[in-house]
Amino acid sequence: MIKLKQIAEMAGVSPATVSNVLNGRKNVGEEVRRKVLELCRQTGYQPAARVHKGGQPRTVVFNFSDFDRSFYLNIIKGISECLTENNYDLIVCTSRSSRNFMKSRFSAGAISLDGKISDEQLLAVAQDGYPVVVMDRVLENESIKSVVVDxxxxxxxxxxxxxxxxxxxxxxxxxxxxxxxxxxxxxxxxxxxxxxxxxxxxxxxxxxxxxxxxxxxxxxxxxxxxxxxxxxxxxxxxxxxxxxxxxxxxxxxxxxxxxxxxxxxxxxxxxxxxxxxxIPRYENGYLAAKELLNLIEGAAADEPFKISASVCWRETA
Missing domain, CATH: 3.40.50.2300 (Response regulator)
Known part of the structure; x- marks a missing residue:
């Protein structure tokens, strides 16, 4: 079966652009839109997102690997509040189960803070225009945005x-x-x-x-x-x-x-x-979610967003 990446290559555009066309976003020129849709018609390509009743999923996945680190709670709170304000649901999972959720059939995008997921896995997920925000590394892909601590x-x-x-x-x-x-x-x-x-x-x-x-x-x-x-x-x-x-x-x-x-x-x-x-963990999570929503709306990933931190002096030094 033909894949979105192949449609992008035939049209001479990026997978993210094809994804934007198929999701009805307005940031694509009319000529490109017509070309992509005609190629889809000719090849019989059917985007997975179209099987969802009511249109695109409004669910975001957050995956992480270590339940012992308390700061995750503030990150999750920031992510959740940003998504709630924008009428998105949140699913939290670990690396073992994340593969089942990081798919356009199930979710609109993902936020990853999981060292157990390799760069190759994340790049493979994003190759068909699936939006991903990574919080623990810097990856170059127009469907992947890095939000990391400076x-x-x-x-x-x-x-x-x-x-x-x-x-x-x-x-x-x-x-x-x-x-x-x-x-x-x-x-x-x-x-x-x-x-x-x-x-x-x-x-x-x-x-x-x-x-x-x-x-x-x-x-x-x-x-x-x-x-x-x-x-x-x-x-x-x-x-x-x-x-x-x-x-x-x-x-x-x-x-x-x-x-x-x-x-x-x-x-x-x-x-x-x-x-x-x-590190302002709540703000870190909120900004990661905000950047993901920008990707979902069709923005291409640009330079990594770096979160500022400050020294807190106490008694041990």
């Missing part, structure tokens, strides 16, 4: 202020190695130290997975060595809180014996006095 400048600011406070020996607990967040956050640590002629000793780099347990284990490994860094920068709050628990079990004072910082500003961070980077 990690680098705020992490540079955090590390520079720590240096000005007198810290010179830094440790780092990273998240998932290939995640954009971890890559950008560690790059900021290294470059800021380098700009201040301070080395980063690789023995103080520990791998984590953004969960509290991995931060706890990293700190336990650190305690087995003969020397601790002066400050431990963690790629998120959960790992920072896990590391703090391990240090306190050993009787260490924070920040007296070792300072600790996080990233996210989850609810527990404030309770524990954790110095961290605050």
């Amino acid at each position: 990690n680098y400048p705020v992490m540079c600011e955090l590390v520079q202020k720590l240096i000005l406070k007198g810290y010179q020996r830094f440790g780092y607990v990273g998240g998932t190695e290939r995640s954009l967040d971890n890559i950008e956050r560690f790059a900021a640590v290294e470059s800021t130290l380098r700009a201040n002629n301070l080395p980063f000793d690789k023995k103080y780099y520990f791998h984590g997975d953004y969960r509290e347990k991995s931060g706890y284990q990293a700190a336990k490994l650190m305690l087995l060595g003969n020397a601790l860094p002066q400050v431990l920068v963690c790629a998120n709050d959960n790992m920072a809180l896990g590391a703090m628990r391990a240090f306190k079990e050993r009787g260490l004072e924070i920040p007296g014996d070792i300072a600790v910082t996080g990233f996210d500003d989850c609810d527990a961070a404030a309770l524990m006095g954790l110095t961290t980077v605050s």
Whole structure:
């Protein structure tokens, strides 16, 4: 059976343009519209969305992979409120089930914050003009919009202020190695130290997975060595809180014996006095939903939308 992508190639336009024609959107010229519809007639192509009674589905899918991270709740709240204002429904799912929902027969588009879904899977979903907003990576496709945290400048600011406070020996607990967040956050640590002629000793780099347990284990490994860094920068709050628990079990004072910082500003961070980077998660979700609705209405994806963050100084550093 012929696919939308083939119709686009024959018409000399993008899959998104074909999708806009088939969904009756007004952002396509009349000549292109007629050409696409004539090709559909000649080839017998029937778009999946036409099987829906009442027209295009008004359901959006949000998929994510980690139920332990509390900030998802604020993201979901922002997404839900934006969609509700625009008369769309929301379905929340995980990577295992998302393939069943990220289809034009079922939903109008998807928002993805799931490291378990590969770039190839997302690009394949979008190849027929299915709109997708990604919140954990940058992908180049006119049906995919990236809405990501602007990690680098705020992490540079955090590390520079720590240096000005007198810290010179830094440790780092990273998240998932290939995640954009971890890559950008560690790059900021290294470059800021380098700009201040301070080395980063690789023995103080520990791998984590953004969960509290991995931060706890990293700190336990650190305690087995003969020397601790002066400050431990963690790629998120959960790992920072896990590391703090391990240090306190050993009787260490924070920040007296070792300072600790996080990233996210989850609810527990404030309770524990954790110095961290605050990300407006509700606004992050709301803007992701807004960008998706723009794609659904026929706008082509442009440059990534970067969410600003700010350092929140508390007692741990």
